[in-house]
Amino acid sequence: MRIERELMRGAGPVAVLKLLERHEMYGYELIDALSKRSEGVLALGQSTLYPMLYNMEAKGLIESTERAAPSGRERRYYRLTRTGHAQLAQQTEQWVAISRAMLALGILPGPTTTQEALA
Amino acid sequence: MRIERELMRGAGPVAVLKLLERHEMYGYELIDALSKRSEGVLALGQSTLYPMLYNMEAKGLIESTERAAPSGRERRYYRLTRTGHAQLAQQTEQWVAISRAMLALGILPGPTTTQEALA
């Protein structure tokens, strides 16, 4: 399922923050993880993800360390800051609110059918 | 619940198309309906909604007629075109896909708790 550009807005950043919540990850790894974990729906390109990371770091949501991987290659590992955790919580709440609204309008399937529809 | 600008992207248009699915409505009425039906979450301002309508009409998703309301005031009534119906169906599908992805990532609450969480 190909998602339109504009619908992706807002979904990407929250997803990245969520992945970084557990443990640090590097860019290339995030791209892979997002794509796989969402079955291609949140498949961000490099030109989307990397600037997003720079942006988030500038805002203090994440921080990074450049470090050699076991393979010997240099990688930049990102992890959530305290601010990032707060932001994740806030944005998650907003996503739930939007979902509720979309549900109320009948765009997302109702509670009784949610399980089958989103299964 | 105040929703950030970027998270709103993509949500507005689908919601508007959905409201117009049933019967024609005019701009001011749509603003009101969106705000009320979503409990303020999809509360678009005039400067967001009107350009959105012009845009959608230019794309052929909706069409309009200017007509005097019972009150005597001129209003522009919008209704879905065939293309608009198709677009609504497609975007609805995409919204479901994104929701499923957000659910898989643990951002939206899981199936068993969806009913309570979104209730």
Next chain:
DNA sequence: TGCTATACTATGTTATACGTAGTATGCGGA
């Protein structure tokens, strides 16, 4: 007459998703 709600138009700003292009390295096979 003046105020308020209704109804719409116009313009400029900001943010981000993505296309495209380019750089550099580790590794496996021919």
Next chain:
DNA sequence: TCCGCATACTACGTATAACATAGTATAGCA
């Protein structure tokens, strides 16, 4: 040993939508 490929990241330009702000005009009511 050398080539090609996957890995890993950087850089720049474009398009688009959400919104702030401002302005126009009318109906109804006190």
